Amino acid sequence: TIKTPSPRIESYSKVDPTKLVDTELKYGPYENLAAFSFSPFIVHFEDNQPFAVVKELVREIEISHWGNVQITENYHLFHGGARIKGGFSRIEYQARPNARGASSFKSLVARLPPRAHSVYYRDEIGNISTSHLNADS
Structure with a gap:
């Protein structure tokens, strides 16, 4: 979960499942992932x-x-x-x-x-x- 200081989120990486509610951007949950795996993401918001x-x-x-x-x-x-x-x-x-x-x-x-x-x-x-x-x- 990423909580931004403003509800104005310009763009963000969409990796299913992703949910945007007001100032909170929630990624996951994710299952069956290899240990230490990762996926870079970007969140562009007003601050x-x-x-x-x-x-x-x-x-x-x-x-x-x-x-x-x-x-x-x-x-x-x-x-x-x-x-x-x-x-x-x-x-x-x-x-x-x-x-x-x-x-x-x-x-x-x-x-x-x-x-x-x-x-x-x-x-x-x-x-x-x-x-x-x-x-x-």
């Missing part, structure tokens, strides 16, 4: 949810003679989900908050140690559009 992918992560840890620890993490993060059609307009994106694409990142959450301080973050060109640093209770 406009954000899909954060870290292509590269570099963590540098520096310990001073006085016992201070500085940790610097550099993430090469990108959206690996649905691609935008046409060009991106920051003005249009911010002017129409209710019309924003479902696949854009609304937020990214990082859990830090309780005593973390002097936290900074920025994107590839040095900007962050909005940011919040909250302490858990």
